Amino acid sequence: MVTQAFAQEAATPAVTHDAPVDATHADPTAGTHATTEADGGAHASDVFPPFDPSTFPSQLLWLAITFGVLYVLMSKIALPRIGGILDDRKARIDADLAAADASRQKTDAAIAAYEAALAAAKAKAQGIANESRDAIQADIAAKRTAVETDLSAKVAEAEARIGKTKAEALTHVDEIATETAQTVVSQLVGDVSADSVRAAVAKVSKE
Amino acid sequence: MAGTDPIHQFVIEDMFPLFTVGGDGTEGSGVHFAFTNSSLFMVLTVAAISLFLILTTGGKKVIPGRMQLLSELTYEFVAGMVRSSAGKEGMKFFPLVFSLFTFIFVANMWGMVPYFFTVTSHIIVTFALSMLVFLTVIVYGFYKNGPKFMKLFVPAGVPGYILPIVTPIEIISFLSRPISLSVRLFGNILAGHITLKVFTGFIVTMSSLGFLGILGSALPLIMGVALTGLEFLVGAVQAYVFAVLTCMYLNDAIHPSH
Incomplete structure (x- = not known):
């Protein structure tokens, strides 16, 4: 067999x-x-x-059953599930990227705001500095002018006094000369009337 | 006896009979249905695919483990194939292409286990699968495009006087699709398994010839190892080819004008 x-x-x-x-x-x-x-x-x-055709019916029957079951399991359970997983992951990655982008934009905005504030503060500080410098300069200038005016007034006054004193002193020169001359003459010659001495001094000082 | 017979591996045996349709009740008459070794491996194939895909993706983890990643890669591999060949509209056939690809691939892989039956080594199975594709293309083609589906046989831009020659060629090539699709898969798997069996059978035959025979049997052994590797490749490539061609035929149904 x-x-x-x-x-x-x-x-x-x-x-x-x-x-x-x-x-x-x-x-x-x-x-x-x-x-x-x-x-x-x-x-x-x-x-x-x-x-062998006698095996065909069984093969076709079981192919139809098994492939049908496979198709249903794949299209109803496995593939939607895997597709869902992939979609979820993609959505999550996209969301994370969007969040990262948003955070970056926020950071950029914060940096921009900071820089604007800084620039404003700088400008303000400069303004204050300029203002105070101008004020100080104006103050100094005013004080200097005041002092200068004061000084020139005093100088003028002093000059006037000096002139006056000088003039006064000059008026006394004749008298001193008269007295000196009278004394000298009286020592040398004897008494001389003050009037004649004065007239002689005046006559000399005129020359 | 069956040890070295290269054909024995394709024999279908009833594991338990189911029912008989028609016939006069005598032995051999009517259409006999049974649960066979082929049926067993179809069930194993579907069970392996379904259990793997459903169990590994149960966690729905955002950061996948290795097994979940394998399922996702399979999904994206087939999805990419459908999208690139049949376009976005072709995605409604994604479950079909995915089922075909995984069924043929896993059936081929089961067939690589020694003593296991290869479902795709039977022409009726591959023919049934390719007729499924063929009929899907025709039904969907006419459903979506109506008579415009016939444009498939009249390539655009061809001068009128060539059409009488081109159109019959197009029709014949269209009608021969299920045959070429099924025979390609069947022939590759059948021939590969026979070759493998013949070469490995030589090992047994030669080593029974004494010392020199045992030495000499190293050659078919090396060949057998190489062929085993080749058969894994063929099993994977043929599943891929079947799926890609399915996508291209579906593309014809979706966009019939060339």
Whole structure:
């Protein structure tokens, strides 16, 4: 039995080429049924197994069942789930990127505000500095003018006094000369009337 | 006996029979339905995909763990494929393309485990999947564009006198899509698994030939290792190709004018 089956199977490739024709013409199980039983219920007929039409109904039935189940499981459970995971991840990444972008814009705005404030403060400080410098300068100028006016007034006054004193002193020169001359003359000559001395001094000082 | 037979891995065995439609009640008549090893691996495929995607994304963490990241990468990989091939409108077919891609990919990966059955090594499965795509394209194409969908067969900017030649070619290429789509996947997986089995079978055959045979069996062993790597690649690439072509065909349904 073993050798018979082996011989049969070994001969199988030889009939492969016209197997489909054979399969349609001949009753697939006719004549080989005894060996089929011996093979444990297999469809081992004398045709090449892939071209044995007696196996087709079962294969088609189970292909339809299993592939149908696969299609339903894939389209209803697995693929939506994986697609959901991928979408979630994409949404999350996008959201994170958007948040990062928003934060960056916020930072930029803060930096800009800081710089604006800084510039304003600088400008203000400069304004205050200018103002106070101007004020101080004005103050100094005013004080200097006041002092200068005061000084020039004092100078003028002093000059006037000096002039007056000088003039006064000059008026006293004649008298001093008269007294000196009277004293000198009285020592040398004797008494001389003050009036004649005065007239002589006046006559000399005129020359 | 089945140890080195490269075809045995494609045999479909009933695990438990379900029901028979029609027939006269005798053995072999009517359309027989059963839970087979193929059905088992379809169920395992769907279970693996669904459990992985649903369990790893249960936390819905904003910062994903490794497993959740794997689910997200798969999602974005297929979503990017649909978006770039079929545009934003094509996203309504995203669950379909995603299911197709993961189903074929995981079924191929299950098939790489020794003694496991490869669902996509049967033409009826790949043909059913490609007919699903084909019919979706036709139904949606006519639903959305009405008769304008026929513009698909009349490329714009082609001179009138060439149209009688071009249009039949376009129609034939359109109609052959489900065939090419299904045969590409089926053929790659089938041929790859047969090659792998044949080469690794050599190891057993040669090493039973004595000392020199054991030495010599290193060659098919190396080949087998290399082919295993290649098969993982083929399994992944064919799932990708199926999904990309689905997107491009859907793009035709959405934007029929070339």
